Amino acid sequence: MTPRLGSFSILCALLAVLAGSHLAPAASVEEVALMNRADRQKILVEGARKEGKVSWYTTLIVDQVVRPVKEAFEKEYPFIQVEYFRGNTERIVQKMIAEYQAKRYEADLIDGTVSPTMVRRAGLLQRFSSPLFAEYPAELKDAQGFWGATNLYFFATGYNTRMVKPNEIPKTYEDLLNPRWKGQMMWSTSRGSGAPMFVGTILNTMGNEAGKAYLQKLKQQNVAKTSASNRQVLDLTIAGEYPLALQMFNHHAYISKAVGAPVDWIAHEPATATINNIGLGKYASHPHAAMLLIDFILSERGQRVYQQSNYLPAHPKVPAKQVDLKPGGGRFKRAFYINPDQQYDKGNDWTEYFENLFMK
Amino acid sequence: MAKQPTSESLDLALKGGQARAGFSLDMASRFDVASVVMICVSIVTGYLVLPPLYSVIQTSLFTTKLTGEIDQFTLRYYQDLFRELQVIGPFLNTFYFSIGSALCATILGGSIAWIVVRTDSPLRGLGYFTAFASFGTPFILYTIGWLLLLGKAGPVNYWLKIIFDQTTPVFNVYSMFGMILIESLLWSPFVFLMLAAAFRSMDPSLEEASAACGARMWQTMRRISLRLMLPAFFSVMLLIFIRTFESFEIPALVGLPGDIRVLTTSIYLDAQKLPPRYGSAGAFSVLLMVVVAATLYFYFRLTREGDRYQTVTGKGYRPTLINLGRWRYLTGAGLLTYSIVLLVLPFLIILWASVLPYYMQPGLEGLTKLTLKNYVTALHFPKITDAIKNSVLLGLGSASFVMVLTLLASWLLVRTKIRGRWLLDLMTTLPLLFPGIVMGLAILRFYLFVPIPVYGTLWILLIAFVTRYIPYGIRYTHSGLLQLHKELEEASYVSGASWFSSMRRIILPLMTPSFLGGWIFIFLLSAKELSMSVLLVSPQTPVVSVAIFELWENAQVGELAAFGVIWTAILVTVAIVYYAFARRYGIQQN
Numbered sequence: 001m002t003p004r005l006g007s008f009s010i011l012c013a014l015l016a017v018l019a020g021s022h023l024a025p026a027a028s029v030e031e032v033a034l035m036n037r038a039d040r041q042k043i044l045v046e047g048a049r050k051e052g053k054v055s056w057y058t059t060l061i062v063d064q065v066v067r068p069v070k071e072a073f074e075k076e077y078p079f080i081q082v083e084y085f086r087g088n089t090e091r092i093v094q095k096m097i098a099e100y101q102a103k104r105y106e107a108d109l110i111d112g113t114v115s116p117t118m119v120r121r122a123g124l125l126q127r128f129s130s131p132l133f134a135e136y137p138a139e140l141k142d143a144q145g146f147w148g149a150t151n152l153y154f155f156a157t158g159y160n161t162r163m164v165k166p167n168e169i170p171k172t173y174e175d176l177l178n179p180r181w182k183g184q185m186m187w188s189t190s191r192g193s194g195a196p197m198f199v200g201t202i203l204n205t206m207g208n209e210a211g212k213a214y215l216q217k218l219k220q221q222n223v224a225k226t227s228a229s230n231r232q233v234l235d236l237t238i239a240g241e242y243p244l245a246l247q248m249f250n251h252h253a254y255i256s257k258a259v260g261a262p263v264d265w266i267a268h269e270p271a272t273a274t275i276n277n278i279g280l281g282k283y284a285s286h287p288h289a290a291m292l293l294i295d296f297i298l299s300e301r302g303q304r305v306y307q308q309s310n311y312l313p314a315h316p317k318v319p320a321k322q323v324d325l326k327p328g329g330g331r332f333k334r335a336f337y338i339n340p341d342q343q344y345d346k347g348n349d350w351t352e353y354f355e356n357l358f359m360k
Numbered sequence: 361m362a363k364q365p366t367s368e369s370l371d372l373a374l375k376g377g378q379a380r381a382g383f384s385l386d387m388a389s390r391f392d393v394a395s396v397v398m399i400c401v402s403i404v405t406g407y408l409v410l411p412p413l414y415s416v417i418q419t420s421l422f423t424t425k426l427t428g429e430i431d432q433f434t435l436r437y438y439q440d441l442f443r444e445l446q447v448i449g450p451f452l453n454t455f456y457f458s459i460g461s462a463l464c465a466t467i468l469g470g471s472i473a474w475i476v477v478r479t480d481s482p483l484r485g486l487g488y489f490t491a492f493a494s495f496g497t498p499f500i501l502y503t504i505g506w507l508l509l510l511g512k513a514g515p516v517n518y519w520l521k522i523i524f525d526q527t528t529p530v531f532n533v534y535s536m537f538g539m540i541l542i543e544s545l546l547w548s549p550f551v552f553l554m555l556a557a558a559f560r561s562m563d564p565s566l567e568e569a570s571a572a573c574g575a576r577m578w579q580t581m582r583r584i585s586l587r588l589m590l591p592a593f594f595s596v597m598l599l600i601f602i603r604t605f606e607s608f609e610i611p612a613l614v615g616l617p618g619d620i621r622v623l624t625t626s627i628y629l630d631a632q633k634l635p636p637r638y639g640s641a642g643a644f645s646v647l648l649m650v651v652v653a654a655t656l657y658f659y660f661r662l663t664r665e666g667d668r669y670q671t672v673t674g675k676g677y678r679p680t681l682i683n684l685g686r687w688r689y690l691t692g693a694g695l696l697t698y699s700i701v702l703l704v705l706p707f708l709i710i711l712w713a714s715v716l717p718y719y720m721q722p723g724l725e726g727l728t729k730l731t732l733k734n735y736v737t738a739l740h741f742p743k744i745t746d747a748i749k750n751s752v753l754l755g756l757g758s759a760s761f762v763m764v765l766t767l768l769a770s771w772l773l774v775r776t777k778i779r780g781r782w783l784l785d786l787m788t789t790l791p792l793l794f795p796g797i798v799m800g801l802a803i804l805r806f807y808l809f810v811p812i813p814v815y816g817t818l819w820i821l822l823i824a825f826v827t828r829y830i831p832y833g834i835r836y837t838h839s840g841l842l843q844l845h846k847e848l849e850e851a852s853y854v855s856g857a858s859w860f861s862s863m864r865r866i867i868l869p870l871m872t873p874s875f876l877g878g879w880i881f882i883f884l885l886s887a888k889e890l891s892m893s894v895l896l897v898s899p900q901t902p903v904v905s906v907a908i909f910e911l912w913e914n915a916q917v918g919e920l921a922a923f924g925v926i927w928t929a930i931l932v933t934v935a936i937v938y939y940a941f942a943r944r945y946g947i948q949q950n
């Protein structure tokens with residue numbers, strides 16, 4: 001072990017010298033992240049010019065939104081190149097943590113519904129402050145500045161319009177208990193976007209006792225479970241396998257409906273909502289460029305890129321492209337926001353509760 | 361080296377006669393070569409297999425922090441596992457599922473292999489083509505294709521309802537039967553490729569002798585052909601059994617909706633927890649390792665007298681085709697049905713899904729809405745040409761490396777009497793049992809800390825793939841080599857050839873069927889590998905399977921289907937090239 005560590009630290013020292021030689025008096029990541037002065041923008045731009053790039057570990061779909069964001073950002077800052085690495089939550093977190101431990105600071109930014117929180121719990125996330133935070137309500141930003149919201153997900157029940165008559169559409173959570181739906185519903189077992197989040201919403205909004213009683217009744221409905229993603233569950237509903245798909249992203253149903261699929265969505269009040277958020281790596285190699293990208297994404301301009309890509313912008317002033325996909329847009333009023341910390345801390349309990357009740 | 365003479369071995373020694381005695385003497389002078397090969401192969405295999413093995417065991421015994429550091433020693437994962445094992449339902453389900461799939465896949469793939477290789481049945485060319493093309497289809501797509509086909513609202517149930525005059529769906533795919541059906545269809549190309557190689561190297565003179573003694577064809581098959589194929593059958597069944605025992609994809613996609621729980625269901629849910637708990641998966645694979653080690657040990661003892669299975673000898677070896685007479689129409693129809701069920705039906709439904717704006721059951725309505733939009737989306741995928749290039753390169757590299765390494769390892773296992781070689785056999789089988797994610801993490805961490813600059817390059821993927829696919833290579837080469845009588849090698853040595861040239865000029869050419877069979881199989885597997893690739897790729901080294909993964913997580917079925925059709929087309933091209941190649945080297949004898 002010792003010789004390896006020895007040569008490794010020599011290598012690191014060398015790298016540090018090399019890095020230091022051309023990035024003269026480098027400010028620490030923390031200083032850059034928490035900078036709060038009038039000429040902040042100017043300093044960020046100067047620093048970013050030297051850095052030349054920013055690397056973003058993302059869970060978002062490259063073709064749908066990452067590339068448009070990259071293009072819009074690079075148009076505004078032509079001297080910064082955005083590099084991205086896409087994977088699911090677990091993989092990008094594992095990759096980033098492993099790299100940081102080996103002192104390869106390849107990731108500057110990380111996003112996802114729970115990935116920044118995981119990195120933070122590993123002690124590798126940096127608090128930051130952005131003037132844009134002022135534009136967001138409390139539930140859409142971290143009080144300590146570990147993350148900012150980029151876009152939102154709202155869950156709804158998807159239904160096959162040929163199999164479900166208009167007067168049958170289950171409008172409330174209670175309606176799902178109608179014997180008509182016994183054996184007619186399907187949901188995904190995915191922790192972050194499936195049944196466990198449904199369980200969490202019910203337990204939190206109905207209260208523990210009433211919530212548990214409700215879930216007991218739902219169990220009698222024999223909801224079919226699958227490990228497929230909720231997009232695929234919705235596709236099975238469109239194909240006519242199950243009339244109802246629980247806990248779907250409402251925008252997925254909307255996208256399919258727009259091309260003519262026999263599907264629509266109905267939100268039950270309050271609808272589950274999760275927050276896609278972005279955080280800064282503690283040892284980011286390009287902190288200036290990273291802060292510029294965060295600012296851009298949180299700004300109205302950046303949020304419009306999400307909007308145009310059919311993602312649901314987090315910024316209160318930027319409506320969804322299809323307005324009624326967000327609460328207050330006409331189709332549902334309230335959402336239960338499951339913030340990243342809750343999702344991390346409570347997610348296991350909800351998954352376990354789901355497993356014990358519905359899988360045994 | 362001295363072993364207890366049993367009646368069997370004495371018997372064989374007598375039969376082996378002079379040649380055998382001569383070889384033992386010769387073996388002494390060859391011993392140095394064997395040792396050198398043993399040392400090299402062990403070092404390479406150990407280097408590849410031991411770090412992930414260490415990781416798997418460690419994962420199963422310690423809780424880990426989010427940072428991946430070892431936290432506290434715990435036996436919790438094993439306790440959970442044993443508690444789970446006591447619940448009889450999931451355990452029995454797992455058992456039925458694995459046994460059922462292994463049996464069905466072996467019978468199905470084996471029959472097709474026999475028809476294609478050993479008979480004069482029409483349409484034999486279909487066998488290889490079907491195997492390649494269906495195996496090339498991305499796994500998730502293939503399964504979803506089957507669910508759409510067999511689902512409640514799918515075309516199969518539609519016709520069954522009409523035929524049986526029912527109003528409710530007749531066939532429930534979300535059942536144990538559905539699971540076994542899809543899983544065994546999924547594995548039958550593998551069985552086909554492996555057993556086709558074994559059948560091809562079978563000396564027909566034994567069958568002819570049986571026929572000359574008045575045995576009927578079925579008697580000959582049962583008492584001669586099938587027995588000679590035992591090692592190959594065992595190899596293939598062992599592999600499928602292990603893979604299905606530890607698989608969670610089919611159980612989760614097909615079994616879960618029908619409330620069929622297997623042992624891996626809870627592991628699958630556990631892995632979703634935060635911080636990720638890979639301990640359950642680790643403990644499960646350690647338990648499987650113990651079981652497999654025991655199985656291999658006894659198998660090794662059983663086949664120690666490998667001479668019994670040596671069918672390729674110095675006596676004019678020429679596989680002849682069995683004349684089926686009128687039966688050939690039946691076998692031809694069988695091949696056609698196999699092809700339609702395994703390839704055409706799922707492919708058609710995928711093709712159908714790929715040209716629709718959203719999924720509709722096959723029918724006139726869909727015909728009015730055909731579109732190529734999904735293909736446009738799929739082809740616009742970022743860095744798609746790089747991904748295809750990388751995947752093909754990786755496939756070529758890992759297939760070639762694995763086959764050479766495992767050929768040498770098999771030679772050691774089959775031909776030499778070096779003590780403890782069953783350990784080598786075990787080591788080459790273990791990677792089969794490593795959970796993909798644990799192995800991927802182990803390799804990631806290993807190369808981040810070891811000063812070998814492969815991190816972020818294609819090399820790290822190559823290392824991962826080679827490690828992962830050693831077990832398949834060893835099964836192909838091991839059963840292939842068992843069939844070669846050692847007198848062929850001895851003749852070469854006696855004529856003064858060196859070990860290397862005997863290898864190159866005798867063993868390798870005679871092993872071509874298994875060697876190429878394994879090669880193409882690993883090539884196809886690596887094109888699909890996902891669980892490790894997702895961790896190990898860098899932005900500069902995209903591969904196709906990861907691109908598909910990105911699609912399957914969020915894409916609509918249509919886009920995924922379009923991508924699948926394109927990818928299948930590429931693999932079919934590779935298959936055709938291989939086919940031409942195989943013909944040239946006498947794999948396909950007509």
